[in-house]
Amino acid sequence: MGSSTNGIFSRRQVMQAGVAAGVALAARGSPAADAKAADAKTLPLILKTIPSTGEQLPAVGVGTNAFGFGSDAQMAELKQVLQGLTDMGGKVVDTARVYGDSELVIGKLLAEIGNRDKVFLATKLPMGGGGFGGGGFRGFAGGGGGGDAKSVLDESFRRLQVSKLDLLQLHNVGGVREYLPAMQEYKQAGKIRYLGVTTSVDDQYGELIDVLKNNKFDFVQVDYSIGNRDAAPQVLPFAQDKGLAVLINQPFGGRGKSYFGRLAGKPVPEWAAEFDATTWAQFMLKYIISHPAVTAAIPGTTTMAYLQDNQAGGRGRLPTPAQRKKMEEYWDALPS
DSSP: OOOTTSOHHHHHHHHTTTHHHHHHHHHHOOGGGOTTOOOTTSSOBOEEEOTTTOOEEESBOEEOTTOOOOOHHHHHHHHHHHHHHHHTTOOEEEOOTTSTTHHHHHHHHHHHHTOGGGOEEEEEOOGGGTTSSOOSOOSOSOSOOSHHHHHHHHHHHHHHTOSOEEEEEEGGGOOHHHHHHHHHHHHHTTSEEEEEEEOSOGGGHHHHHHHHHHSOOSEEEEEOBTTBOTTTTTHHHHHHHHTOEEEEEOTTOOTTOOTHHHHTTOOOOGGGGGGTOOSHHHHHHHHHHTSTTOOEEOOBOSSHHHHHHHHHTTBSOOOOHHHHHHHHHHHHHSOO
């Protein structure tokens, strides 16, 4: 990954396990052609609060692990997604250094569009302490963070063509000793607004909580969905108690386990209209963002049709606790 010769769709296949991803995307269908797909601007925008500052964010953003240089048509579609996100009221754009050319593409397109001031831009540092010694997380901050660390941080600023980042995150609890002192220095200088730490691996939850207990962060990002509730018993309550904003990755499954294949041919239950969900994507997103700990979900997409569908999931009513339980029971009763 990382070469501009790798097209958008080949990268997506690598990230989402090839053929399985194509099957899942086909199962999702085209929300633009679905008469029930809600217009993303017809319902009130759902806003969630960042606990450390009180700033509010729209509850559905976009993940960009499939953003990469491609044909003119592919680049035009990505540009439409980044412009459409803010036009529809969305704000959060999440990327990472390890997402190939994603930072470069986002920097280029935001500069062309001119909507950087409307975007809450988040990225993640390389996993494993970058290229200057050190694996992933093996201890807490204290030492390191010298010139090499700053050069790694500066590279993300360069690639994204920005002088300030809204959120800089440690990727998969990696590089705490190497990067955190420099991140804290940049935040103090006003170059970074918020600091965070992420994981998309359930096995890292214990490690993640240890890092959060021993260091000051504003955000945590984890995998959580109606089909994977492992973060709910411990990580999400901890984030609430600690006053952390929470971003959710893999809202539709991920890593070749997209939920849309399981849902193929099944209609959204009629009672989902009680909380303004008319498609499966909206159903799943509403479940996630109705959790009181969750600040925003970041479903990945490279198409306008899916962006519109996802953004509609960030508007209107949210499920009540009783409706959330009903959603879980419905989901659990589906054939696996």
